Amino acid sequence: MNFEEHASKPLLAASGMDIPRGRLALSPDEAAAIAEALAPVVVKAQVPTGKRGKAGGILPAGDAEQARQAASRILGLEIGGHRVERVLVEEQAAIVREFYAAVLNNAASKGPLVMFSATGGMDIEEIAKTDPQAVREAQVDIRAGFDESAADNLVAGLDLGEVQAAVAQFLVKLYACYRKYDAELLEVNPLAVLSDGRLVALDCKFVLDDSGIKRQPELEGLGSREVLTELEERGRESGLRYIALDGSVGVLANGAGLTMTTMDVIAHHGGEPANFLEIGGEAYTKAKPALELVLANPNVKSLVVNFCGAFARTDVMTEGVIDAWQALAPKVPVFFSIHGTGAEEAIAMLDSRLGLTPYETMDEAIIAAIAAATSVERGKS
Amino acid sequence: MIVRGHERMLVQGITGRQGTYWTERMQEYGSRIVAGVNPKRAGDTHCGVPVFASAREAAEEDAIDVSVLFIPPLAVRDAALDAIEAGVKKLVILTEHIPVQDVMYFLSAARANGASVLGPNTAGLVTPDECFAGFMPAFSESIFRRGSVGVISRSGSLGTLICLNLVQSGHGESAFIGIGGDPVIGTTTRDALQALDADEQTQAVVMVGEIGGAMEEEAADYAAGMNKPVVAFIAGQASPPGKKMGHAGAIVMGNRGTYASKRGALERAGVRVLDTPSDVGAAIGAAMG
Numbered sequence: 001m002n003f004e005e006h007a008s009k010p011l012l013a014a015s016g017m018d019i020p021r022g023r024l025a026l027s028p029d030e031a032a033a034i035a036e037a038l039a040p041v042v043v044k045a046q047v048p049t050g051k052r053g054k055a056g057g058i059l060p061a062g063d064a065e066q067a068r069q070a071a072s073r074i075l076g077l078e079i080g081g082h083r084v085e086r087v088l089v090e091e092q093a094a095i096v097r098e099f100y101a102a103v104l105n106n107a108a109s110k111g112p113l114v115m116f117s118a119t120g121g122m123d124i125e126e127i128a129k130t131d132p133q134a135v136r137e138a139q140v141d142i143r144a145g146f147d148e149s150a151a152d153n154l155v156a157g158l159d160l161g162e163v164q165a166a167v168a169q170f171l172v173k174l175y176a177c178y179r180k181y182d183a184e185l186l187e188v189n190p191l192a193v194l195s196d197g198r199l200v201a202l203d204c205k206f207v208l209d210d211s212g213i214k215r216q217p218e219l220e221g222l223g224s225r226e227v228l229t230e231l232e233e234r235g236r237e238s239g240l241r242y243i244a245l246d247g248s249v250g251v252l253a254n255g256a257g258l259t260m261t262t263m264d265v266i267a268h269h270g271g272e273p274a275n276f277l278e279i280g281g282e283a284y285t286k287a288k289p290a291l292e293l294v295l296a297n298p299n300v301k302s303l304v305v306n307f308c309g310a311f312a313r314t315d316v317m318t319e320g321v322i323d324a325w326q327a328l329a330p331k332v333p334v335f336f337s338i339h340g341t342g343a344e345e346a347i348a349m350l351d352s353r354l355g356l357t358p359y360e361t362m363d364e365a366i367i368a369a370i371a372a373a374t375s376v377e378r379g380k381s
Numbered sequence: 382m383i384v385r386g387h388e389r390m391l392v393q394g395i396t397g398r399q400g401t402y403w404t405e406r407m408q409e410y411g412s413r414i415v416a417g418v419n420p421k422r423a424g425d426t427h428c429g430v431p432v433f434a435s436a437r438e439a440a441e442e443d444a445i446d447v448s449v450l451f452i453p454p455l456a457v458r459d460a461a462l463d464a465i466e467a468g469v470k471k472l473v474i475l476t477e478h479i480p481v482q483d484v485m486y487f488l489s490a491a492r493a494n495g496a497s498v499l500g501p502n503t504a505g506l507v508t509p510d511e512c513f514a515g516f517m518p519a520f521s522e523s524i525f526r527r528g529s530v531g532v533i534s535r536s537g538s539l540g541t542l543i544c545l546n547l548v549q550s551g552h553g554e555s556a557f558i559g560i561g562g563d564p565v566i567g568t569t570t571r572d573a574l575q576a577l578d579a580d581e582q583t584q585a586v587v588m589v590g591e592i593g594g595a596m597e598e599e600a601a602d603y604a605a606g607m608n609k610p611v612v613a614f615i616a617g618q619a620s621p622p623g624k625k626m627g628h629a630g631a632i633v634m635g636n637r638g639t640y641a642s643k644r645g646a647l648e649r650a651g652v653r654v655l656d657t658p659s660d661v662g663a664a665i666g667a668a669m670g
Binding site: 105107110111112141143179182209212214215241243253254255257259260263264265266267268273276308310311312339340341362363 | 454455482485486489493516517518523524535536537538542546589592595616619620621625628656658
């Protein structure tokens with residue numbers, strides 16, 4: 001889960017790092033009121049995406065009136081698909097130098113990675129291209145942790161001047177913050193040296209590990225929600241991962257791998273999937289709400305139900321689908337492929353309750369579903 | 382990471398609903414389950430085996446080779462550390478949604494103690510006619526039959542479908558290795574490929590990957606030097622970028638983890654990449670001559 005700047009920075013402050021003074025504003029008037037106390041200020045769009053500056057989402061303001069104008073220009077902008085609904089109004093910083101610092105979960109080393117660059121203020125990918133000498137990385141053994149001597153080693157030889165020791169201390173705090181809040185990524189860019197010698201985090205990006213949410217109650221409600229369609233939101237509420245797609249063949253399968261594959265094979269045979277929706281893992285008893293979700297999409301002209309049971313029992317899933325089918329009495333044709341744990345019972349149930357027989361292979365079921373969807377579309381035009 | 386019938390297995394979380402159900406299935410199939418763990422039920426007998434308060438106490442009775450964990454996400458880290466400290470050298474971690482920093486923590490401990498970890502978020506291991514560890518339908522004869530094809534899969538359901546297609550087309554499996562759908566896992570595609578390359582029973586390998594991460598690319602480097610044929614299927618070609626496709630590890634970010642990158646790397650290494658899992662039987666038949 002992504003956290004916007006205004007929700008990320010307080011986590012740094014709570015871990016002992018310096019951030020600029022500032023507050024969130026929902027209207028130009030609020031922005032002006034905050035600027036009264038803090039001017040000169042910077043007015044910054046709060047959206048869960050990068051490149052805000054280039055999109056006109058970050059503007060300086062010398063006084064309250066300018067802050068009001070800046071906020072009214074920024075609020076309502078569309079940046080990276082997100083509408084700006086709030087701005088952060090922060091005191092301006094007298095920047096002498098900019099660095100980059102981050103800690104992230106690194107799949108390759110199966111441990112945390114601490115990154116620091118003596119050049120900052122732009123994307124790390126860009127820094128790595130233009131100034132690779134400035135970038136330092138440390139793979140951390142998470143059981144050993146990342147202490148001040150490790151941080152000293154990381155920045156040794158980078159010529160950071162008077163803030164050399166302060167940067168090392170900052171990195172230790174950043175790592176502690178990453179650990180405390182179950183971060184997937186904690187990035188400070190730029191980390192700025194100010195004219196008064198202070199080291200201040202001017203921007204911050206925090207991505208919370210979705211699997212860590214349950215043990216981070218104090219972060220609840222602070223992250224930015226993914227932009228979801230109405231059906232995706234309904235799926236989320238019933239604990240189902242539903243992703244809307246553009247096609248006409250509805251998909252209901254168990255397990256992430258099999259569901260993606262069902263979509264792939266639909267595309268391979270010339271059809272277009274209407275959705276991603278899996279009911280595997282712990283969700284395998286949720287066939288009924290899942291089917292309701294797939295059928296709520298008006299673009300769905302036919303449906304593939306593809307079950308291959310390992311942990312998920314196909315008889316339990318099929319029973320749920322049949323219950324929902326009988327309750328909803330949908331008009332779209334449905335094509336089954338059922339294999340694996342519980343398949344015999346599932347196939348018998350399908351026959352006795354719906355009078356349907358599953359196809360031998362998933363390809364046959366998919367080809368039939370594509371043909372049915374196509375003939376429905378032709379019939380319409 | 383291939384599990385063998387003689388290996389002594391522990392089930393952590395044996396008394397729960399899933400732990401009980403799958404322990405019974407594993408026992409019926411021939412897995413040598415010697416003990417279970419549940420701190421609240423220590424001293425009981427469950428599924429015909431003694432229940433201990435910890436893996437360490439179980440290992441004091443008799444050495445344990447493999448531990449299978451049916452443990453809720455936030456308790457896995459300590460359960461895994463318990464097994465590692467007890468000297469268990471193979472851990473099968475089925476749980477999904479374990480915080481990644483916890484995973485990195487017990488993987489570090491495993492590395493330091495010479496233990497291998499399968500998963501997290503795996504469906505487990507099957508060695509047909511010998512035993513299985515996890516929640517795979519090993520007992521289904523239409524899916525698992527002793528043979529010479531090794532199967533590696535990030536996904537349990539898709540791996541099951543591949544095995545079904547292999548058996549339907551007259552092949553059998555030497556071993557199934559479910560490596561798991563999480564972004565950070567113990568045994569990688571490459572590690573599993575190496576294990577199957579070294580296994581005498583295995584004459585060919587099917588690698589079932591998916592979008593996200595770089596494991597298939599790393600495995601391709603190894604496959605390029607193998608004498609045994611390797612056939613692959615990569616799920617997620619039709620998936621939109623930037624979305625987590627059910628598995629936390631299945632996400633394309635920018636140019637990383639794309640279908641094209643994986644397919645390209647595998648094909649350059651001489652691996653045949655299939656368009657649909659239904660082609661796996663014919664492809665393996667052709668590859669094995």
